[in-house]
Amino acid sequence: MNSNIIQHITSCRLPTEYGVFQMHGFVDTRSNQEHTALVMGDVADGNAVLSRIHSECLTGDALFSQKCDCGAQLQAAMQAVQAEGRGVIVYLRQEGRGIGLINKIRAYALQDQGLDTVEANLALGLPVDARDFSIAKYIYEHLGVQSVRLLTNNPEKIQTLRDCGIEIVERIPLKVGENPENIGYLNTKADKLHHLLKD
Ligand SMILES: Nc1nc2c(ncn2[C@@H]2O[C@H](COP(=O)(O)OP(=O)(O)OP(=O)(O)O)[C@@H](O)[C@H]2O)c(=O)[nH]1
Numbered sequence: 778m779n780s781n782i783i784q785h786i787t788s789c790r791l792p793t794e795y796g797v798f799q800m801h802g803f804v805d806t807r808s809n810q811e812h813t814a815l816v817m818g819d820v821a822d823g824n825a826v827l828s829r830i831h832s833e834c835l836t837g838d839a840l841f842s843q844k845c846d847c848g849a850q851l852q853a854a855m856q857a858v859q860a861e862g863r864g865v866i867v868y869l870r871q872e873g874r875g876i877g878l879i880n881k882i883r884a885y886a887l888q889d890q891g892l893d894t895v896e897a898n899l900a901l902g903l904p905v906d907a908r909d910f911s912i913a914k915y916i917y918e919h920l921g922v923q924s925v926r927l928l929t930n931n932p933e934k935i936q937t938l939r940d941c942g943i944e945i946v947e948r949i950p951l952k953v954g955e956n957p958e959n960i961g962y963l964n965t966k967a968d969k970l971h972h973l974l975k976d
Pocket residue numbers: 830831832833834835845847850871872873874875876881884885894898928929930931934951966972
């Protein structure tokens with residue numbers, strides 16, 4: 778992975794409900810996939826940066842879906858960065874853990890019939906998790922981020938990120954957004970995907 782593959786294109790000021798961020802646009806030249814990072818404060822000073830690596834969930838992040846916890850996690854992460862006045866939200870456009878929106882809708886249709894989030898992907902002949910987290914490493918490098926305190930409940934994501942060469946000095950839990958519609962989904966994440974969601 779190098780700057781020829783993940784290219785920084787441009788950036789702008791983005792005022793949000795959770796403060797003013799600098800929004801950076803990146804392109805993966807292999808797929809033309811566009812990614813973004815929201816930055817607040819000086820993240821290139823060498824101190825560990827509060828960060829969330831968020832995977833796109835159109836249904837949860839933008840359409841108020843209650844089937845998952847993604848929207849609440851994104852909101853809480855942005856609030857946490859605002860509270861510190863410093864941090865990075867890396868927003869990777871890897872919808873549906875990388876299978877894409879249409880396949881996620883197919884998976885949701887199978888979930889309507891009783892399959893869980895893991896079984897549905899497998900029934901479609903798709904990987905349970907097809908995300909490429911090495912993109913985040915280049916984004917951090919471009920921003921001058923040397924190490925992070927990562928907001929996540931997923932220890933396997935931490936391991937994958939470390940394998941990519943990202944230095945994670947602390948895991949910060951992000952347990953928000955539980956509701957009656959997503960309790961089964963969260964239980965499956967805890968039981969089958971080993972997310973640290975239970976006390
Ligand atoms: N295929 C599929 N993807 C889903 C489903 N529900 C949410 N997603 C996607 O899952 C991704 C978020 O991953 P999660 O497994 O919730 O969490 P994580 O990023 O691995 O871990 P955290 O950092 O703790 O949130 C987003 O890309 C969502 O679009 C589902 O039922 N099926």
